[in-house]
């Protein structure tokens with residue numbers, strides 16, 4: 001099955017961009033995913049092709065008009081009725097690897113990219129659009145965020161990454177950062193490779209990697225660590241912990 005990526009944008013020339021090289025490009029040539037861009041401006045009603053207007057209540061910047069957005073989304077839904085529509089916005093739910101996995105397992109995704117101050121808020125409920133952020137940073141538009149979202153999905157598509165794509169040991173897959181990696185030379189500028197990795201003892205290596213993943217997650221990402229520990233103490237199965245008296 002081909003994963004259908006549809007991008008609604010004012011800058012279609014930004015695509016495929018970095019997805020036109022390497023792994024993602026090969027996967028597209030092999031038909032594992034498809035890319036279609038739709039110019040939002042084509043759905044403007046007036047002869048000036050206006051897509052934005054000043055914010056209600058005043059203030060800086062411009063806002064994408066809800067009527068134009070509705071038309072372009074309806075067009076995209078006609079093309080791919082089963083694909084979720086996701087708007088890239090710093091106000092959205094932070095993107096997670098779990099959501100990426102869900103999307104990659106589905107028929108594709110329609111991504112709405114904003115510019116200016118953002119979208120007229122009414123579009124989200126009015127058209128059932130999910131709002132997603134790629135992090136607590138503000139980009140000049142949703143396009144680079146859309147490229148990130150697609151990159152994360154494409155590498156998980158069946159056959160795209162070969163053996164490496166099992167992904168079970170990757171960062172975030174167990175709710176932890178991945179352990180650190182090393183390769184030759186064994187000695188570089190006075191720095192060595194941890195001895196255990198050269199021991200050939202696979203059980204010991206696995207234990208070291210697990211411990212490093214935990215140590216690094218705890219120090220670098222206390223937020224992830226807390227969630228990981230919470231999930232361990234209170235499993236997702238819903239099994240209740242014994243209440244403390």
Ligand code: ADE
Nearest residue numbers: 088089090133134139145
């Ligand atoms: N558009 C602008 N900033 C963004 C962000 N952090 N995530 C998603 N889309 C954006």
